[in-house]
Amino acid sequence: MLWEIVWRGTVMGIGGTVFMDIWAIILHRLFRQPAPNWGPVGRWFWHLPKGKVFHDSIATASPYEHEVALGWISHYAVGILYGIILAMIVPQGWFAAPSFILPWIVGIVTVGAGWFLLQPGLGIGWAASRTPNPTKVRVLNLVAHTIFALGMFVAALVIR
Template sequence: MSSAEMIARMVGIGLGATLFMDLVAWLRKRLFYVQSLDYALVGRWLGHMVSGTFSHPSINSARPTRHERLIGWGFHYLTGVVFAGLLVAAVGKDWLYQPTLVAALLAGLLSVAVPWVIMQPAFGMGIAAANTPNPRLARQKSLLTHLTFGLGLYVAGWLLV
């Protein structure tokens, strides 16, 4: 497999896994009324970085930025592609030919560190949502979402073999 084919497959897996995660989140919202992250807030966070503001007391009360929803969703899918690339970098290119569930779920599990240690503190929620009204629930939702992403890596990997 050429480098271009490998990159194309990793991009496809990352996009597919993120789409899978989003479809599960949509189903959880429709069936169980479980709210997921509003990716416009991610775009707002990124938009404020341009002016040097990297954290907020509350991202919800921060001034909205131009095109924050589009930027947030784009970054969300870009992040999925990056995590797919990190998975392949960690376990080797053979994973692209024969995806394994354990490696994919572990990648999803490890990816939850990003919201817990970077995004939630920057959004004013504290490390691992410690400053939210129900930190345990917020952590469970993040963990389930990222494990769903891991499952999506596996599913997308097999669909693209």
């Protein structure tokens, strides 16, 4: 039972993260949105074990040689964690006939981790409040996490 939750959650988390990354590529190429830079996220994760969660600006924190790689690994690890959480909370039988609503709820709820942990941790404020256009960032976050949820749902359909 535990193994099934882990492998199904891992597949859904990877599927959701891949969908989110494809969405980021589309936004970058078609709409000229900046491409994701996972370096600052890697730097943030690097500083967590040192007890530093919130930074005034992650750019001024001590750099880490492999921060881009750590950022990518962290991005996928968090996606997998969210997929496993989804696999843990779905009702029995859900994998036989997945529906979109539960992945979408998880996707929207997980925006909170970005808004209230990662973004202030990077120094861009609660829910991107210190960015030039917080509303735009928040909307893009909600859309990206909906795309993530869609990827988890599609992955669940594939493995049912």
